[in-house]
Amino acid sequence: MSSFIESIETFLRELGPVGWIVFIALYALAVTFYVPGSVLTLLGGALFGPRLGVLGVLAGAFLGMAGNWFLTRQWLRPWAQRKLEQNPRLQRLEQVLSRDEGWKLVALLRLSPLFPFVLINLVCALTSNLRFLTYMAASAAILPGTILYIYIGDTVRRGLTLGGGLEQGQFALRILGVAATFAVVWLVGRTASKVLKKQLSETDT
Numbered sequence: 001m002s003s004f005i006e007s008i009e010t011f012l013r014e015l016g017p018v019g020w021i022v023f024i025a026l027y028a029l030a031v032t033f034y035v036p037g038s039v040l041t042l043l044g045g046a047l048f049g050p051r052l053g054v055l056g057v058l059a060g061a062f063l064g065m066a067g068n069w070f071l072t073r074q075w076l077r078p079w080a081q082r083k084l085e086q087n088p089r090l091q092r093l094e095q096v097l098s099r100d101e102g103w104k105l106v107a108l109l110r111l112s113p114l115f116p117f118v119l120i121n122l123v124c125a126l127t128s129n130l131r132f133l134t135y136m137a138a139s140a141a142i143l144p145g146t147i148l149y150i151y152i153g154d155t156v157r158r159g160l161t162l163g164g165g166l167e168q169g170q171f172a173l174r175i176l177g178v179a180a181t182f183a184v185v186w187l188v189g190r191t192a193s194k195v196l197k198k199q200l201s202e203t204d205t
Contacts, residue, residue: 031064045153072125110141
């Protein structure tokens with residue numbers, strides 16, 4: 001894993017500033033075509049560190065969400081509709097999203113681990129009365145999880161190359177910081193999941 005990260009890092013650094021742009025483009029393409037972005041998010045932290053990593057992942061994610069929205073609505077609707085019909089939970093989710101305050105549910109979905117990122121994109125794209133700008137604005141709720149993944153990726157890289165930039169004491173503090181961030185994201189996600197489960201159960205009755 002260490003050599004894999006180092007080889008990609010070397011390649012992107014040789015490209016200079018273009019390497020960061022290439023990463024954003026690859027991330028956007030992955031999200032557009034329903035490829036889970038968790039590993040890419042971790043790599044973003046490992047390759048670019050916290051600041052550029054967060055900016056790069058957010059840029060790629062939002063470009064990908066926009067591309068996925070229009071791709072699904074214009075060309076992949078029959079395929080996406082079949083996926084929706086095969087999953088009762090996704091059907092209930094689409095019903096709740098169709099309500100006037102669907103944007104609140106989008107934000108809760110982005111905070112909760114109940115549904116994978118790519119499935120949220122699919123259902124939102126199929127919800128006819130959910131507007132694009134509303135969807136994109138509510139999706140800003142991916143920020144806490146993005147920060148957590150970026151810091152995990154950066155911390156793992158620094159741990160694999162301990163001695164090159166971090167002393168053991170500093171590394172221990174970084175681990176504590178990641179643990180604290182994880183605790184906050186977990187608590188927020190747990191709260192969001194409870195609200196989601198309640199809304200979905202109300203749809204069943």
